[in-house]
Amino acid sequence: MTDIMKEFISDKNRTALFKGLEMVKANSKDIVVIETGTIRNHHETSRSTIKMAEYLKGIGNLISVDLNQSHINISKEVCKGYDNIEWVQSDSLIFLKAFKGEVDLCYLDSVNDKDHIYNEFVLSLPILKDGGVIIIDDYHRGQKCNKVVDVLKRLKYPFEEHKEQILISVTKELKKIIQGLYCD
Ligand SMILES: C[S@@+](CC[C@H](N)C(=O)[O-])C[C@H]1O[C@@H](n2cnc3c(N)ncnc32)[C@H](O)[C@@H]1O
Numbered sequence: 001m002t003d004i005m006k007e008f009i010s011d012k013n014r015t016a017l018f019k020g021l022e023m024v025k026a027n028s029k030d031i032v033v034i035e036t037g038t039i040r041n042h043h044e045t046s047r048s049t050i051k052m053a054e055y056l057k058g059i060g061n062l063i064s065v066d067l068n069q070s071h072i073n074i075s076k077e078v079c080k081g082y083d084n085i086e087w088v089q090s091d092s093l094i095f096l097k098a099f100k101g102e103v104d105l106c107y108l109d110s111v112n113d114k115d116h117i118y119n120e121f122v123l124s125l126p127i128l129k130d131g132g133v134i135i136i137d138d139y140h141r142g143q144k145c146n147k148v149v150d151v152l153k154r155l156k157y158p159f160e161e162h163k164e165q166i167l168i169s170v171t172k173e174l175k176k177i178i179q180g181l182y183c184d
Contacts, residue, residue, distance in 0.1 A: 016165035031060025036092035037110035096123035
């Protein structure tokens with residue numbers, strides 16, 4: 001096992017991301033993952049971009065979206081040697097809205113703003129396969145998860161609370177309910 005995989009598996013604060021990847025691996029041969037917010041510096045401990053790329057070696061591809069080109073440049077340096085990552089410089093909402101295709105997992109980790117992340121969640125649903133997974137980072141460490149959690153609790157839709165992340169299993173029912181909120 002590589003050092004990156006060891007680091008990924010031993011990160012007890014972010015177990016949802018590893019679990020989510022395991023869930024989609026069971027259902028998909030060629031996994032596609034979108035992450036909003038790439039590795040932004042050389043001291044980042046979460047390092048989701050390189051961990052996911054390592055996990056997806058030979059079985060899938062990662063699209064890492066970030067508003068800031070200098071962060072993308074750093075992420076490219078950190079993830080040197082991985083050929084399964086595509087970096088896109090864009091606002092995440094613009095990117096998700098325009099995305100054509102189906103994905104297995106969306107990892108939402110961009111701006112620390114509950115409304116922005118909620119909008120990422122809403123825009124992720126139509127492009128996620130049924131049985132896909134959404135992970136949101138920084139649970140209890142800022143406001144990223146707050147609005148999504150409020151809405152899911154209000155709808156009584158189950159989600160998993162991991163230490164610093166939440167995991168949401170995407171179903172047809174969830175897509176319909178959330179779509180319904182905006183069609184009235
Ligand atoms: C917390 S960092 C991501 C950390 C990374 N996922 C990791 O684990 O190392 C958040 C990133 O989101 C980016 N960001 C902020 N606002 C954004 C937006 N509206 N759209 C896309 N990316 C954004 C920032 O430039 C920053 O690089």
